Amino acid sequence: xxxxxxxxxxxxxxxxxxxxxxxxxxxxxxxxxxxxxxxxxxxxxxxxxxxxxxxxxxxxxxxxxxxxxxxxxxxxxxxxxxxxxxxxxxxxxxxxxxxxxxxxxxxxxxx
Amino acid sequence: xxxxxxxxxxxxxxxxxxxxxxxxxxxxxxxxxxxxxxxxxxxxxxxxxxxxxxxxxxxxxxxxxxxxxxxxxxxxxxxxxxxxxxxxxxxxxxxxxxxxxxxxxxxxxxxxxxxxx
Numbered sequence: 553x554x555x556x557x558x559x560x561x562x563x564x565x566x567x568x569x570x571x572x573x574x575x576x577x578x579x580x581x582x583x584x585x586x587x588x589x590x591x592x593x594x595x596x597x598x599x600x601x602x603x604x605x606x607x608x609x610x611x612x613x614x615x616x617x618x619x620x621x622x623x624x625x626x627x628x629x630x631x632x633x634x635x636x637x638x639x640x641x642x643x644x645x646x647x648x649x650x651x652x653x654x655x656x657x658x659x660x661x662x663x
Numbered sequence: 664x665x666x667x668x669x670x671x672x673x674x675x676x677x678x679x680x681x682x683x684x685x686x687x688x689x690x691x692x693x694x695x696x697x698x699x700x701x702x703x704x705x706x707x708x709x710x711x712x713x714x715x716x717x718x719x720x721x722x723x724x725x726x727x728x729x730x731x732x733x734x735x736x737x738x739x740x741x742x743x744x745x746x747x748x749x750x751x752x753x754x755x756x757x758x759x760x761x762x763x764x765x766x767x768x769x770x771x772x773x774x775x776x777x778x779x780x
Contacts, residue, residue, distance in 0.1 A: 553725070555707065584765075586765045586766070588765075588766035588767070590708070590767070592708075597758060597770040597771065597772055597773050598700075598708065598758070598760075598767070598770055599770070600766060600767060600768055603766035603768075604764075604765075604766065609768065641707060641708050643708070643710075643766070643767075645765045650724075651710065651712075651713065651722065651724065652698070652710040652724075652765075653710065654700075654707060654708040654709060654710060655707070656707055657707040657708070
């Protein structure tokens with residue numbers, strides 16, 4: 553199954569809000585409430601920021617939020633901070649035959 | 664606290680085999696599946712498959728059948744990834760991750776496998 557589509561890069565100034573999109577199909581993103589988002593700093597393991605489309609794990613800042621419309625999920629970061637500069641990947645469950653598919657990844661730059 | 668600790672970096676020649684371990688602690692190992700994820704240099708994340716830590720039954724993603732094998736040793740709460748007949752394109756960081764319910768909440772630190780002659 554093809555990777556979910558994300559913009560290669562998104563940038564914003566400190567304090568601003570940015571949104572990263574993640575486009576799939578009716579077989580994955582649009583069919584299950586099972587999109588998760590991961591933040592990855594260089595040389596580090598990914599860290600979950602959002603799961604089940606909109607839920608935030610304990611300890612993750614409330615500046616991070618998830619949403620979904622049709623086959624496109626989104627991650628919004630409000631009050632952008634320097635520490636938010638990282639790569640972000642979405643991931644969706646795609647059914648018993650495919651299980652999981654990751655997004656292409658988005659590099660967030662705080663300018 | 665929950666931790667997944669992976670084995671160290673490996674340098675292998677083409678055609679060799681490698682085993683990556685993922686030792687879990689801080690929770691009941693057999694309560695959660697383990698996913699394996701590959702990240703080639705400068706590339707994105709790729710789901711390789713998962714192993715049911717209760718039954719030991721593995722499931723492989725397309726492109727990861729044949730040379731890739733997931734196993735367990737529940738007596739030491741450890742999952743293993745074995746890759747045989749290594750190719751240069753297998754050079755990547757390999758991660759294990761715990762799956763509470765269709766997402767990954769805890770990740771290992773990653774194991775770099777370099778395949779070079």
